[in-house]
Ligand SMILES: Nc1ncnc2c1ncn2[C@@H]1O[C@H](COP(=O)(O)OP(=O)(O)OP(=O)(O)O)[C@@H](O)[C@H]1O
């Protein structure tokens with residue numbers, strides 16, 4: 001297994017530390033024996049197939065799932081002792097979009113516990129919310145219902161809720177799923193900016209090439225940790241097939257690691273093409289670019305020249 | 306309009322129906338957003354069981370019925386949270402069992418001298434000064450709980466998992482709101498009747514939801530609509546001489562139909578305007594080169 005990226009500043013204690021963590025729901029183990037640590041200022045992408053435990057790992061850092069063994073320490077304190085102060089953006093599919101709340105009301109939820117005994121939202125909370133919404137470009141949407149937003153605006157609304165309490169650690173569950181390429185890039189640039197301001201970012205994603213490959217660190221999960229390190233080292237056919245249980249040819253294009261899927265040919269029309277490619281099972285560092293559809297992202301033209 | 310106000314019983318009934326309507330509208334927001342619309346109906350029946358038990362054991366009606374209702378509401382909450390049982394099934398089990406206790410006692414002690422008609426269909430003539438005091442107490446309790454817990458209430462109802470992570474005491478929120486719900490139903494029984502409470506709890510928040518997209522506005526509107534329907538229903542009951550529970554529900558249902566129609570027309574007009582705008586811009590484009 002690859003080891004965590006050695007961080008430049010080794011004096012600083014990690015902001016998140018998992019030691020031999022086994023966790024799950026109702027006694028069923030979802031993640032087994034996970035050990036990893038995240039240094040302040042890291043920008044980590046969590047990868048893995050559906051059901052591999054990405055969301056569970058994030059919940060584990062938040063301290064909202066049962067620990068069967070091991071320990072989770074955030075900012076020097078065990079999460080079972082004290083609730084960690086982190087901003088959390090849930091997977092948007094879990095939101096009830098028919099619920100009657102406006103953007104402003106959602107963002108203000110982030111201040112709920114800043115003054116728990118004070119019944120209404122206070123001026124300083126409102127001002128902070130206004131600043132964050134301005135920064136994320138959603139101030140003009142404050143009175144909109146959450147259903148009347150585009151995917152990117154929805155994501156930014158929940159990001160604003162996470163940021164309004166000024167966290168040092170930001171956890172995001174699939175923030176780039178279900179949005180178009182431009183919005184995805186906007187969201188990623190925003191996270192990059194926040195990371196440059198010193199916020200530690202941990203996000204789960206299904207997008208290997210367009211998101212994870214551009215992060216400094218990728219963590220692969222499949223019920224346990226299958227790899228952890230810079231994408232250039234982690235993205236090998238061997239590790240990816242261990243993680244996803246599928247052939248994923250990897251190639252190198254001008255210093256960028258590109259992961260392709262094994263070409264599939266769906267539909268009757270394609271039967272002959274499938275037969276031509278069928279038994280050509282990918283080797284490690286298998287060249288890609290044989291079929292355009294296998295690699296739908298921007299690097300798809302011009303490999304193998 | 307002012308003629309019935311000369312009767313003391315009418316004024317008392319009017320005030321209690323208005324307050325009870327407002328209470329039902331208020332707690333109805335929670336019930337509807339938690340997708341437990343059926344709980345009003347179930348709890349009303351459970352509390353009927355509790356009322357019979359307190360009568361048989363000669364305990365004060367308000368105390369006995371409130372405790373009974375609150376315990377039933379908590380049982381429903383616990384069942385849905387801990388076990389993998391849908392809220393609808395939990396409500397069905399818990400409340401029907403409590404209702405059955407009441408029925409069993411009534412048939413066991415056939416010598417009942419008390420009529421339960423008012424309890425089933427509501428009768429404002431039967432509202433006493435004590436009932437009114439109880440209603441006012443529940444109004445105060447609800448006001449205090451919502452003023453202290455508004456932020457928690459919103460967060461926990463919208464997204465309880467994230468709310469719990471943020472440190473919102475979601476268990477307490479549910480317990481407090483169950484208490485308000487049970488107390489509301491207990492004091493509503495005289496006015497609205499066991500069989501009519503469900504509609505009084507569900508219609509106002511639905512009407513409010515049609516009119517607004519904001520949680521705060523929905524709370525205010527739903528309470529207002531509930532109070533208005535309580536008042537309107539009592540007037541209606543005076544003129545048509547029908548039991549008050551039925552008139553309140555009929556009045557609310559009519560208001561619901563009206564609002565549904567009006568919002569439907571409004572969205573038709575909006576989409577027609579959108580179409581007209583696109584047509585005229587198309588025409589502009591077509592007529593452009595001619596000029
Ligand atoms: N609240 C829950 N109760 C019980 N089991 C759960 C719960 N949430 C997730 N699981 C189970 O835990 C496992 C891991 O789920 P998790 O949501 O962490 O996967 P994931 O990697 O985030 O998947 P996806 O990419 O689809 O979001 C799955 O088998 C899932 O069924």
Ligand SMILES: [Mg+2]
Nearest residue numbers: 054055091173
């Ligand atoms: Mg997930």
